[in-house]
Amino acid sequence: MSIYLPVAEMTVSLFTILGLGAAVGFISGLFGIGGGFLMTPLLIFLGIPPAVAVATQTAQIVASSTTSGLAALRRRAIDLKLGGVLVAGGLVGTALGVWLFAAARRAGQLDLLIVVSYVTLFTVVGSLMLRESIREFLQSRKGKPRPRRRAGEHPAYLGLPLRMRFPRSKLYVSVIPLWGIAMFIGFAGAMLGIGGGFILVPALLYMFKVPTNIVVGTSQFQILCTTLAALVLHAVANQAVDLVLALMLIVGGVFGAQFGARASANLRADVFRFLLALLILGVGLRFAVELVVQPDELFSLSITQVGAEAVE
């Protein structure tokens, strides 16, 4: 069954989109992440204009982070003060991201910007996670798990000025590095159609030593607020949000995520981190292939403007 996307101005198969939404939702439920980093590239590979893919995917992330954010709120697993500080930084990044997105679109270099950003971000993050997960695996075989937190040990960036106390997370850290990381994630999220949970969660966990039971909920809270802003800004600045596509992605994602969350109970934590690292690295490499391999067709078309341009 085909369905017309009014903003993308193209027809897609309803079952393909619902199926993709469910598959990505399953993976996101399995790993407890948003899944935007898989969905946006898949939409682009399906032929949906990159601008529409990125902008519309933010709506799906809003829905999925609302669901998991509410669940975390019920379990009282959110540090609202820490979340608020992160959101403040994240919103600045989001605004910058949407602005750069619109500028690149006007210059006709948006596709390239998206591909290059995916390649760098995903290969770097994927390799780091893979290295970490292999090291962890080797150490656990030797039988001595690494201590998560040693007394009196603090990296220098936590001691920068503007220190703030976060009682819920048992933290006393400078807000500058928090703002920095939140800003970067807001920026990348708006530009790439991702929530950024797969970067924010490990960053809060390893760099700031936020307790494990609080980290996911707090990150979902930050992602909900920044993608909400990204969605509205994309709608205003780029007019690329397709409501029909968004509804299909949300519905597919909701069902997939339920099954994924159930399946995750049977997955060991170290295997889980290893698979996630492979997945992220895989997406990065898939985009790298695009850049490195000689394309079959050297020319590409893009419609710069509807209507003929007045030539001076």
Place this chain on the structure above:
Amino acid sequence: MIRSLALLPALLPALLLVLASAVLGTGARAESLVTSLSSHQVAITSNYTGSQVVLFGAVRRDAQTISRTGPYQAAVIVRGPMQTVTVRLREERGFLWINGEQQKFANVPAFYAALTSAPLDEIAAPALRDRLAVGLDGLGRDIGDTVARGGREATFREALVRLKRRLGLYVESDRGVTFMTPEIFRSAIVLPADSPPGNYEVEVMLFADGSLLAVDRTNFELVKIGFEQRITALAENQSLVYGLGTAGTAIFLGWLASVVFRRD
């Protein structure tokens, strides 16, 4: 008498006009074309997968029309809404393939179909064909470019036509027009799902013995209606309301999912 003679210079042009039309009227009068489209408004609905518009044409002759030795032939040219298109060439820089040289074409029809009843060289003499610029070759030459670069733009123009053709947006067919009787023909204009909304100009040309006899123009519009139209209008004209509405819908569905699938 003298007075009426004085009026003569003033009346002369009108007199000549009547005389001329009388002479032409009794002489060889060419055929005229009557055409009709199956619809003038094609609606894009939620399950739109492309559409088809059928053109019917009849050759009108009267007692004075001279007889032709060969059969009538017809060409139907359809031009979709105009676009500005940038064609980019991927170039190898180091070991990366990135967009390099580019060429902007400011006057490109989004959709173009050249449908004829026989191969073009059988329908029209070469000189006439060149002048009318019918068909994709003609269109390629016709597309204006913003920056000419001494012959280099030709490869970009060819690429534009090739890529549009691959998308099914540029079509050329010498079996696109069928004569049902020697004087009545039909032509099916197939619009792929990707053809954008807008005005589509249809030009119908009648040929016989290698020369052009008559031209008729008509048009149809491809429009979004109902829900699709309202969504687009809202997204374009009231983008803040649309953005907030989409955000609200997403939050509502997210909340609904958390209630329906509550696990704790």
